[in-house]
Amino acid sequence: MSKITDTITFSCGSEMKNRFALAPMTNCQSHEDGRLSDDEFTWLTKRSEGGFGLTMTCASHVQAIGKGFPGQLGIFSDDHMEGHTRLATEIKKLGSLAVIQLHHAGLRSPEKLIGEAPVSPSANEKHGSRALTLEEVHQLRDDFIAAAIRSQQCGYDGIEVHGAHGYILCQFLSPEYNQRTDEYGGTLTNRARLLFEIVDGIREACGNDFLLGVRLSPERFGMDILEIKEVCARLIAGGKTDFLDISLWDCFKYPEDEAYQDHTLLKHFTSLDYKDVKWTVAGKIRTGHDVQKILDAGVDFVSIGRSAIVHHDFPKQVIDNPDFEPVPNPVSREHLRKEGLGEKFVEYMSKWPDFVEA
Numbered sequence: 001m002s003k004i005t006d007t008i009t010f011s012c013g014s015e016m017k018n019r020f021a022l023a024p025m026t027n028c029q030s031h032e033d034g035r036l037s038d039d040e041f042t043w044l045t046k047r048s049e050g051g052f053g054l055t056m057t058c059a060s061h062v063q064a065i066g067k068g069f070p071g072q073l074g075i076f077s078d079d080h081m082e083g084h085t086r087l088a089t090e091i092k093k094l095g096s097l098a099v100i101q102l103h104h105a106g107l108r109s110p111e112k113l114i115g116e117a118p119v120s121p122s123a124n125e126k127h128g129s130r131a132l133t134l135e136e137v138h139q140l141r142d143d144f145i146a147a148a149i150r151s152q153q154c155g156y157d158g159i160e161v162h163g164a165h166g167y168i169l170c171q172f173l174s175p176e177y178n179q180r181t182d183e184y185g186g187t188l189t190n191r192a193r194l195l196f197e198i199v200d201g202i203r204e205a206c207g208n209d210f211l212l213g214v215r216l217s218p219e220r221f222g223m224d225i226l227e228i229k230e231v232c233a234r235l236i237a238g239g240k241t242d243f244l245d246i247s248l249w250d251c252f253k254y255p256e257d258e259a260y261q262d263h264t265l266l267k268h269f270t271s272l273d274y275k276d277v278k279w280t281v282a283g284k285i286r287t288g289h290d291v292q293k294i295l296d297a298g299v300d301f302v303s304i305g306r307s308a309i310v311h312h313d314f315p316k317q318v319i320d321n322p323d324f325e326p327v328p329n330p331v332s333r334e335h336l337r338k339e340g341l342g343e344k345f346v347e348y349m350s351k352w353p354d355f356v357e358a
Contacts, residue, residue: 014157
């Protein structure tokens with residue numbers, strides 16, 4: 001059984017000091033042009049100080065048109081590099097791996113936020129999105145790769161490619177959203193082509209000693225569990241990926257699809273042979289007992305969301321007390337401020353049901 005204080009050495013050579021990663025979380029508190037704010041800097045570095053072995057940024061968009069929410073941290077321009085360099089330097093100084101998540105919202109980019117119709121693999125009337133041309137698909141691939149290069153130049157230890165939660169790479173994977181008839185649509189191989197081209201391109205551009213992860217989610221947005229397991233298996237076999245981040249929404253539930261309810265959602269993914277690829281999961285891992293239960297199931301490290309919001313030092317608390325449980329919700333706004341959340345983040349959390357005191 002893995003201990004929470006065991007180190008992890010990834011294939012690229014990066015070493016993680018324990019089994020705790022900060023999950024990438026929307027927080028709406030950077031500048032509208034994508035530059036890092038002091039509030040975002042404080043939120044993230046305080047988690048590194050609190051003992052997380054890997055600190056991941058929120059989803060950072062690789063094109064201006066891929067912005068998914070107000071106050072999103074960007075990585076699509078050299079103008080963003082000064083802030084990212086400052087952030088990566090401090091995270092690493094505090095003993096945590098610095099990882100940035102690369103993102104494009106696709107049809108989930110609000111038109112009022114980006115000033116034009118959002119883009120997606122195929123036109124979608126419900127979301128008012130237009131289909132990307134083949135040339136634009138290639139540009140999207142190149143911009144993911146360029147963002148990874150920019151991230152490496154800023155000093156990040158690595159990147160995570162966001163292929164989950166109905167954002168653009170997930171839209172390409174989805175037969176529900178992807179109705180293309182060219183080489184990026186149709187079969188799973190074609191629908192996954194863009195993701196693999198991005199992964200291959202980042203590995204070639206950034207070298208073998210750069211940490212490279214991929215986030216996937218197996219449910220909602222037209223996802224099929226068996227297809228996502230197949231994508232995972234291909235990423236493992238390809239040898240370009242250091243870790244897989246499987247977002248389960250709830251690590252302890254059974255699949256929504258009755259056809260797959262022979263196992264828990266987690267067990268569907270513990271059945272894969274990960275070889276040298278490490279993996280993590282996210283979804284309602286709240287207590288010290290939850291952490292150990294996930295590690296005992298064979299997962300390499302845990303990605304913590306809500307408990308990291310209410311306790312910046314959640315890893316230290318669990319290491320000191322395996323029975324640790326976070327403060328119950330709702331919590332006060334003052335508690336969140338003391339835990340390093342800026343006012344915009346506090347306001348964002350107040351919209352979550354029963355999370356913040358009225």
